[in-house]
Amino acid sequence: MNIQRFMPRPIRKLLSLSSHQLKYELRSNLWFICVIYALIGIGIAGIAYWIDISSQYGESAPAFFSAGYSQTSTIVSSLIAGSITLNAFTLNSILVVLTNFSGQFTPRMLVTFVADKRTQHVLGMFNLVFVFILMAFFLIDANVETYVAFPTLTIIFMFLGLATFIYFLNHAVNWMQVPNLTLNMKNESQERILATLVQDLEPYRTKEPNTSVDELPETDKMYIAADGAGFVQIIDYRRMVSYAEDHNLVVKLEKRIGDFVLEGIPVVSYWKKDNTPVDENALRRFIFLGSKKTEVQDIEFGINKLKEIAIKSIGNDDPNTASNAIYQLTDLLLSISKITRFTPYLTDTNNDLRVIIEDESFDYYLYAALAHISIYAKSDPIITNDVLEALALLTESVAGENHDMCWNFAAMIARGYISPFVFEHNEKRFYASLRSISETTDKREEYRSLEEELRARLTPDNE
CATH class of the missing domain: 1.20.930 (Transcription Elongation Factor S-II; Chain A)
Structure with a gap:
């Protein structure tokens, strides 16, 4: 019994991802890293509670590190307000600047900035400081006369939050410099797209499968239509090849990653080699549709981000930015040419043809990257x-x-x-x-x- 069939579609999508794809999905959402840091803050608050209230080590601590209930309450209540103010000021300022930059260059810049690991760790640290101080505010007890962990850690975390604030401003300023901006976008595309393809698609690619496409008559082809509308975000190649091998099929993808489909449009077709029953819903579930394009498997999406910067820079009379984006695009194209084998055939371990993807070539990505720029x-x-x-x-x-x-x-x-x-x-x-x-x-x-x-x-x- 396949339990995944009864799971919500977002959960099934996450479970089908490789480690690289899962890492991308988690890094694209702030909630994951913020939850991790919040749990760390709660854990540290629990340790402080055990030290100060359960074990009452504050009574034997040096006077320099200890404080009474009233002092601890004053420290915690004052610094929690300061923590909220610091977080709000930082995020508001950065969002205003990033919004302006997004309008000038590309709206995807905000997503790239949020997905940057330094940005996420900084925001997570802000979250940790706030959660710890908030927990301290509720956990301190008037019946305990002397505290050592709560006041000491509260002050330390507040200084840490201030240092993080300064680091965040410096990081944001450096990140938004145009050379760093285009370099970060190119590196992100190389990391996420190319690493994902190497693990999830390239192992199955071959130029000479045992079965020729000419041996697959169009008259025997069976089509499977999309059950909804959206962009093709992810294709689970590994499970699709495995399913085709188990059921002795040859599957053809009628759409490529990033294409938009409507309900009823064929997205998959297949040829049966014997009378083994085929669950068309299973094949349909290997293709995930969504409301937007993602960078998990879509090489062209990463190219388009840099292309948009170049085109908008031409319109804004900013040739230096356009030039920088063009050279970063060239480096990305070189990486694509080195890593990707441009063949539409995916085979199993016996080199039997199992999946045919939409044909692609190096010139497709070359034109996608530079043709639009040359027109402008x-x-x-x-x-x-x-x-x-x-x-x-x-x-x-x-x-x-x-x-x-x-x-x-x-x-x-x-x-x-x-x-x-x-x-x-x-x-x-x-x-x-x-x-x-x-x-x-x-x-x-x-x-x-x-x-x-x-x-x-x-x-x-x-x-």
Whole structure:
């Protein structure tokens, strides 16, 4: 009997996640770390209660560390108000600043800041201090004359809260500097997306399964429709491959991670190899729909965050920020090309084809990252040159099988640029980047033809 069938969908979603996916879900929510720190605060308050009230060690403690009931009550009641004020001031100030930054760059910046482990530990520490002092306020007893743990720990925690406040301000200021902002977003995408894919998807990928797709006739294909609307957030590849192996199926995913589906739209199809009964609801449960896109398995989602920063920076006449985002995007694309094997076939331990995912390739992510930026920069020689220089660096680093894609994309960007060059320096950078890409990809003849075409159109003397 499968108990998970009777569990709420959010619980089933968490239970199906790998360790990397579960870590992402927990880190994306402040409540988890705050609950942990609150429990620590309650535990410390319990220890202090045992020291001061159950064992009454305060009577034998040095006078410097001990305090009477009235003094302890005054300390605790005063500092609990200070703790609340400190927390409220900090969070209010940071939220105002982050809201402004979100409007300027990307609304996903707030989520990224909240998911930062330093941010979460700082907020957790604030929670610990407040919970401990609040517990102390209710636990101190007028019948006990001398206290040592409660007053001492209350003062120590308040100083710790003040130090945390200063650290938090410094952390927030550093985090919101544009180079750090784009670097943090890129690192987050590399950590969460690529690490998740390596563990959950890549072990099953192969380019040459035992079964050919040509052996699967379309007439025998059975479709399973979505039972609700939403974005495809997570696909449980491990259990899907296992289920297909147990029931001798070949399953095809009709939608990719991040796609939006409506109720009744096919999301999964399958081929039966024998008469083993198939529970279509089981296959449907391996796909989790939600109200928003997430970064757990969606490579494109991580790319879009940096792309949004670059595009908004172009609109705000901030070329330095746009350039920084472009180079971080290039680094992310390089990581994707190194880790991901671009094949749609997932197999079991016997290399038998079990799951077919939506076909993808390196050029798909290359276009997703830089095509939109190049459209916004088609009249801006500075940003266009940054895109071409970043592409030249990427071309030198990726495997040879991706060189044709890089050259074709570079030629497309160059042809899309429409503004004649006013400054010779910009023109030299433009053609130098194209020349570098052509030499790396062995497209020298194509480059000479492209250069003649572009000079005829972009040189001011020819206007």
